[in-house]
Amino acid sequence: MNDSLRHVWTIAKRELGGYFNSPVAYVFIVIFLLLNGFFTFMLGYYFERGQASLAEPFFSWHPWLYLFLVPAVGMRLWAEERRSGTLELLLTMPIEPWQAIVAKFLASWIFLGIALALTFPVVITTAYLGDPDVGTVFSGYLGSFLLAGAYLGVTEMMSALTRNQIIAFIISVVAGSFIIHCGREPVTNLMNGWAPERLVDLVKSFSTWYHFLAFQRGVVDIRDLLYFGSVIGFSLFTTSVVLRGVRGA
Amino acid sequence: MITVENLVKEFGSKRAVNGVSFTVQRGEVLGFLGPNGAGKSTTMRMITGYMPPTAGRVLVGGHDVAEKPIAAKRLLGYLPESAPSYPDMTVHGFLSWAAEMRGLTGAARVDAIRRVSTLCFLDNVLQQSVDTLSKGYRHRTCLAQALIHDPDVLVLDEPTDGLDPNQKHEVRQLIKNMGRNKVIIFSTHILEEVEACCSRAIIIDRGQIVANGTPSELKARSELSGTVTLRVHGVAAETVRGKLANVAAAGKVTVDGDTAYVNARVFPRNRAISGELANAIARVVAQEGWSFDELHTEEGRLDDVFRSITMPDTAKSGA
Numbered sequence: 001m002n003d004s005l006r007h008v009w010t011i012a013k014r015e016l017g018g019y020f021n022s023p024v025a026y027v028f029i030v031i032f033l034l035l036n037g038f039f040t041f042m043l044g045y046y047f048e049r050g051q052a053s054l055a056e057p058f059f060s061w062h063p064w065l066y067l068f069l070v071p072a073v074g075m076r077l078w079a080e081e082r083r084s085g086t087l088e089l090l091l092t093m094p095i096e097p098w099q100a101i102v103a104k105f106l107a108s109w110i111f112l113g114i115a116l117a118l119t120f121p122v123v124i125t126t127a128y129l130g131d132p133d134v135g136t137v138f139s140g141y142l143g144s145f146l147l148a149g150a151y152l153g154v155t156e157m158m159s160a161l162t163r164n165q166i167i168a169f170i171i172s173v174v175a176g177s178f179i180i181h182c183g184r185e186p187v188t189n190l191m192n193g194w195a196p197e198r199l200v201d202l203v204k205s206f207s208t209w210y211h212f213l214a215f216q217r218g219v220v221d222i223r224d225l226l227y228f229g230s231v232i233g234f235s236l237f238t239t240s241v242v243l244r245g246v247r248g249a
Numbered sequence: 250m251i252t253v254e255n256l257v258k259e260f261g262s263k264r265a266v267n268g269v270s271f272t273v274q275r276g277e278v279l280g281f282l283g284p285n286g287a288g289k290s291t292t293m294r295m296i297t298g299y300m301p302p303t304a305g306r307v308l309v310g311g312h313d314v315a316e317k318p319i320a321a322k323r324l325l326g327y328l329p330e331s332a333p334s335y336p337d338m339t340v341h342g343f344l345s346w347a348a349e350m351r352g353l354t355g356a357a358r359v360d361a362i363r364r365v366s367t368l369c370f371l372d373n374v375l376q377q378s379v380d381t382l383s384k385g386y387r388h389r390t391c392l393a394q395a396l397i398h399d400p401d402v403l404v405l406d407e408p409t410d411g412l413d414p415n416q417k418h419e420v421r422q423l424i425k426n427m428g429r430n431k432v433i434i435f436s437t438h439i440l441e442e443v444e445a446c447c448s449r450a451i452i453i454d455r456g457q458i459v460a461n462g463t464p465s466e467l468k469a470r471s472e473l474s475g476t477v478t479l480r481v482h483g484v485a486a487e488t489v490r491g492k493l494a495n496v497a498a499a500g501k502v503t504v505d506g507d508t509a510y511v512n513a514r515v516f517p518r519n520r521a522i523s524g525e526l527a528n529a530i531a532r533v534v535a536q537e538g539w540s541f542d543e544l545h546t547e548e549g550r551l552d553d554v555f556r557s558i559t560m561p562d563t564a565k566s567g568a
Contacts, residue, residue, distance in 0.1 A: 003352075010349045014335070021337045085333035089394070092297045092329075093350045094322040248260065248300045 007095045008103040015077075015107030025111065028073060032115045035065055040122060053132060055216040058122055059140045063180050063212060066151045071172035073112060074155030075165045077104045078239070082163040082246065091247065101239050105149075105156055105232070112148045116141065136218035143215020146228035150208055151176050153235030160242040179231075183207020250275050250432040251296065251402060255305035258291050258456075265291045267456035268305070273449075275401070278428035280447035280464075281436035284559050288456040289436040290330050293406050296434065297327045309402055323351075326395035330406040332388040336380035340371055340390050343379060344397060351398040365393040368423060370416075384411045392420070396427075403427065405435035409442060421446045440551040454559040467554050474549030477527045479513045481534065481541040486511045492533055498526045 019025040036058070040046050044057030081087040090100055126132045155172040162168050181187055183204040191200050204210060208231075211224040251273040258266040266288040273279050283289050294300040296307050298314045298321055307314040309321040334343050344365065348358040366372050369389040374382060379390060388411050395403060408424065409417045417439075424433055425446040437443065443450045444464045452460040452467070460467055468474060481489060486504045489511050493502045500516040517526050527546045534541055 006352075007350065010346065014338070014346050017342075018335070018337050084336070085329060085331045086335060088294070088299050088329040089327075089333055089391075092299050092322060092325065092327045093347075094319045094352075095350065096319070244301075248258070248294075 007099040011103035012107040059216045062144045067176045070151035071155045071169045075168040078160040079165045079168045150231040153232040157235045157239045183209040252308040257304040259303045278433045280443040280450040283453040287453045324401045326400035326403045328395045328405040332391035341375040347394040365396045369393040403433045468549035471549030471553040473547045475517045476547045477515045480543035481539040496529045
């Protein structure tokens with residue numbers, strides 16, 4: 001394994017261990033699964049629909065679930081390092097800062113992936129009751145995972161801005177609401193009257209909402225993949241800029 | 250091994266470090282002294298590559314820390330000021346992580362952990378979680394992390410802070426022993442520490458180096474350096490002053506106390522530490538037949554030097 005990968009892996013392993021060594025992981029997973037069940041079966045009218053599809057009753061809730069739960073997972077990433085002073089320890093190790101940034105991101109993303117994977121009973125239920133389209137289920141999961149990654153990137157960046165986890169959480173939720181709402185009707189309606197259509201489309205294209213919608217419908221479009229990739233890439237890059245400032249550059 | 254050239258660090262409009270330059274060779278233990286907020290930690294952070302300097306540069310083992318940070322950081326072990334560590338890990342887990350970050354795996358890692366846990370007296374707590382440890386143990390855990398790859402250069406920011414007197418003694422011994430074939434820079438508020446283990450000391454104040462020398466060179470700058478103190482009893486204070494003032498090598502003489510005990514301090518005419526003045530005074534004491542219970546030459550006190558250098562306005566009243 002080359003040095004960069006080894007550093008990323010060493011840091012990511014520590015971060016992941018950090019989740020599972022504390023009650024955080026278990027509390028999070030239980031709440032995530034409970035809420036998923038509640039939304040799908042109670043609010044999503046899963047049974048009443050009579051359709052062997054996960055898009056509407058299951059995946060459509062994820063943007064709202066992640067809005068709060070992803071910041072809860074990611075808020076400590078840098079805020080905690082800054083508060084406890086371990087940031088100094090970490091960044092004086094013989095590593096490049098980007099390795100730590102990517103490692104932390106990956107660790108939390110893997111953790112979110114594990115939580116998401118644990119929703120498999122809903123897939124089994126659907127397969128038992130009907131005949132769902134495997135491709136759509138797969139693309140839905142892929143989209144959900146990417147969506148979690150996008151929120152996580154934003155959260156990691158916000159977490160680097162402060163040494164207080166609560167503040168990191170709140171500003172992450174606000175930033176997350178922003179990137180989801182900018183493509184939804186309340187915002188687009190406000191703009192429709194006066195703004196040129198191209199501007200409205202531009203603002204819409206920044207929203208996670210429509211990009212995720214495509215995945216829910218079973219469409220894996222390279223443009224949507226690029227969108228999520230660039231949101232993640234941009235937030236990690238911004239994190240590195242913020243950290244440079246924290247170090248007093 | 251370490252070269253610091255005209256290092257400057259500005260935070261906004263405030264200059265925390267203002268043109269600091271020095272070099273440290275292998276085998277030297279450099280004590281970094283200064284009042285709180287003098288710029289000690291900031292300088293150390295720039296040496297370790299945590300903070301980029303506003304101007305100037307740092308070379309560690311020939312590598313410019315700003316340009317080749319990885320190569321420089323490989324040579325360095327660093328104990329930050331508050332001795333941070335990850336509270337959710339065990340001591341063993343933490344050291345193991347640090348070893349892996351330093352590229353130690355397999356048997357090398359096992360050996361490294363064993364070595365540092367013995368050096369820092371952590372054998373009994375290896376399986377304990379860091380957040381259950383007392384401050385002293387936590388401190389030594391972070392110190393162990395700095396030593397894990399047996400680095401050529403050690404930068405220790407207040408390594409004995411929060412330790413009990415025995416632990417302080419152990420850590421000083423450790424620094425002294427390791428200093429023989431490494432470069433060690435450590436900061437401290439405790440002046441005895443500098444005398445106990447430094448081969449050189451730098452005093453920094455308001456971001457600038459105000460003194461740089463061996464501990465004895467620094468002590469020689471003390472006002473009291475070279476003075477002889479004498480305590481006699483059964484003689485009037487004025488008599489003592491009169492006789493001592495006649496000694497050829499003596500300068501100013503101060504006395505206090507009454508007939509029961511007189512404390513006299515004789516300043517040398519020209520400031521140099523030698524036995525000459527004490528000898529001359531001993532002869533006077535013998536001639537006069539005074540009974541005395543103390544006679545010694547002051548080497549000078551670091552805390553006097555420290556105060557007079559770092560607080561120029563108020564130092565006189567303290568001397």
